[in-house]
Amino acid sequence: MTQATEVLFPSSVDEAVAQFGDGAGITVVAGGTIVVPEITYGRLTPSRALMLGGAGLDSIDDDGNTVTVGAGVPVSRLTELADAVPALAQCALNVADIEIRGQATVGGNLCAGHGPDAPRGDLQGAFLALGATARSAGAGGERSEPLEEFLDARDGRLLLDVRFAKPAASAFASLDYPHTHEYTVLAVTGVRTQDGAVRLAATGLADHGRRLPSAEAVAADPEAAGAAALDDVALGDDALASAWYRSRALPVLVRRVLSQLEESS
Amino acid sequence: MNLTVNGVAHEVASAPLTTLLHVLREELAITSPKAGCEQGGCGSCTVLVDGEPRRSCLTAVGAIAGAEVTTVEGLGAPEALAPVQQAFTHHYAAQCGFCTSGMMVAAEAYVRGGGTDDPEAIQEALAGHVCRCTGYVKIVDAVAALARGDEFDLTVTAASAGMTNLGGAT
Secondary structure: HHOOOOEOOOOOOHHHHHHOOOOOOEEEEEEOHHHHHHHHHOOOOOOOEEOOOOOOOOEEEEEEEEEEOOOOHHHHHHHHOOOOOOHHHHHOOOOOOHHHHHHHHHHEEEEEEOOOOOOOOOOOHHHHHHHOEEEEOOOOEEEEEHHHHHHOOOEEEEEEEEEOOOOOOOEEEEEOOHHHHHOOEEEEEEOOOOOOEEEEEOOOOOOEEEEEEEHHHOOOOOOHHHHHHHOOOOOOOOOOOOHHHHHHHHHHHHHHHHHHHHHHH | EEEEEEOOOEEEOOOOOHHHHHHHHHHOOOOOOOOOOOOOOOOOOOOEEOEEEEEEOOHHHHHHOOOOHHHHHHHHEOOOOHHHHHHHHOOOOOOOOOOOHHHHHHHHHHHHOOOOOOOHHHHHHOOOOOOOOHHHHHHHHHHHHHHOOOOOOOOHHHHOOOOOOOHHHH
């Protein structure tokens, strides 16, 4: 029963980190778009809920070279980065609808595991392609690590922010989805770094988003890169698409992204 | 905690993880926000929170302490319909009415935010709202008219539809 839940309202990052502790028994409520229906439908009965809205994790800082996005920033605010990272803004606008984007947070989206019917974490691919570093708190204190490592070991961690170096160019390509409330069926983000390297990542996979290192290694040859991307991912059958369909679409999206990157250079 | 709904301050007694939707409907008896899917997928519970359209079913009330909430009841009254309500009435943009509250609130936010009568932009603004009567064309027409600032003579609307009790319609 929600009445028995202890609800915590940290008013600073330090307070949030202290109250989160090692995360044991804590349900984090940021935007609430995933967690609140779980509570409403009785699938989740939190004993302690940590309400992050007032914790001060909702700023976007841009020092000219590096952008730091707080975990509590609403997905909709990523469009503020449209000039610096067009792909990130496109990826954000591909998430659900206006109301959800205004409420759902970057941290919640990045931390969302695979849902019951479909992959979630629409933004994971974009931030992976940007080579983002995740800063989190939890047992053993604060740590910063590449986002891919964080995604593999995020249990018991409270994501604080993600930061990345501004790329020279970025591109995003996605399959259309049947309804605005579906999660991303399959999407690829590509980035050209300031020193000319190409990074690729995909969302809509069997678990969370993944970098595409085999495709990156042959990025100069889009056909080969598209085929190689299939070696980097596990594709699932779910309510949105079959693994078979995704395996046909992934090479196409990789080629589209590489061609967009080529045009923007 | 305190919540201001349609200009009236309330002391809310519900637990902090109760949805804003349940607080509005069950504690405050404000029933224009509809409990459709209750998981963010249908749009019928949409209200304005500090002027921004939000799914009240996804909003833990504890997360918005002190906020200003606006529902359709706060936009206009039966005897003095707000422009968005006039537009929906004039364009027959409501059929069963279940999605209408959410649609009108979203339309209000869209127009307040400078939205134009471009149909594609309107569709994007209303993308999170499902109308099971599939009345979308008239809804988009109504929002376009609202965005243009059209004026509506609802006595003509009512007469042409053979309606005699427009003011009492809910």
